[in-house]
Amino acid sequence: MSAAVAELEGLTVAGIEGVRSIPDGAVVEIGGVRGRVVVDRSAPVGDDGGVWVAVLPLDCSGVVVECVTARQITRCGGNRAGAWWVPVVPALQLALAARIDAEKSAQELAEARAALRDVSSRHESAMDKLVADAHEWADDNDLCSRFDEFMEDHNLPTRLKDFDVEVSVRLSTSVTVRVSGARDSDAAEQEVRHSDVEEAMANSGLAGLNLEDFDVVDAELV
Incomplete structure (x- = not known):
């Protein structure tokens, strides 16, 4: 393990915030992919020290965008990027922002769906109790079939009774x-x-x- 990596692993969120201490353009290796990195410095570091990065592989294959911690970086260092790197950075930043926005939207959508399911469940439970109370009140007050007609007209369950049927x-x-x-x-x-x-x-x-x-x-x- 290189000294740079050991140093990164020792960093904390309270200190230099781990991955965010890596300069843009540095060569890193993440998950077997080695390339030059651009780090997202806009959002707070995750509770686990995770930071979003975009990596341009040295073999010029597709850009890799991931949320990583210092422990996931197996190599850090390399020669400084040349002049060609300057116009590349905005494209990597754009890919990084798009992925972060997509992740955020997906999380917000999942949270909205969960909230909707919770609201629907609580509404259904409340309606079931309301209908049960209405049926009990109608029985206690000997209400006729007009009550059930009212319930049916409003798409609500009517009272159900037991019958002996001659066949x-x-x-x-x-x-x-x-x-x-x-x-x-x-x-x-x-x-x-x-x-x-x-x-x-x-x-x-x-x-x-x-x-x-x-x-x-x-x-x-x-």
């Missing part, structure tokens, strides 16, 4: 009816009467059902 059920089942003295199966089918079917149902444990109609399916010789 007429149509069932399909098979029972066997014994027909004696028939000439053939067709004749046996013709001999089946309503009372025969009811008796067969009773013998099959289906007594008490109201038989409205029946259909003969088949007849087999005993």
Whole structure:
């Protein structure tokens, strides 16, 4: 580790503010990228000592913009930049400002969304309690259905009650009816009467059902 890096690691926010002590144009290495740096000196240093920097790689690949601390800088130093560096600095400062603004906007948007979710949640809870209290008050005062009509007209939940509903059920089942003295199966089918079917149902444990109609399916010789 170079002496410059060791010196940077010893700096504190209360002192020279770590990364912000690095002069613009110095050669640094951050995350394996080595290049000349421009440091943001406008915003306060983060609680962790983080400072936004823009690095122009020595191999002229794309500009790197990151928020870093002194411990993330693995190398610092190098020759002073030549005259070509002067017109490059504004472009790096622009990239730096754009990234900082984007991060700030993203954070503000996230905070706004969180605040909106909190407000919506508290509003929903308040409305649920209001509706529950209104229903209880309506029940305690024996209010008629006009109360529920009012709630429905204002897109609010109406009172819900329990009901016993009588249902007429149509069932399909098979029972066997014994027909004696028939000439053939067709004749046996013709001999089946309503009372025969009811008796067969009773013998099959289906007594008490109201038989409205029946259909003969088949007849087999005993």
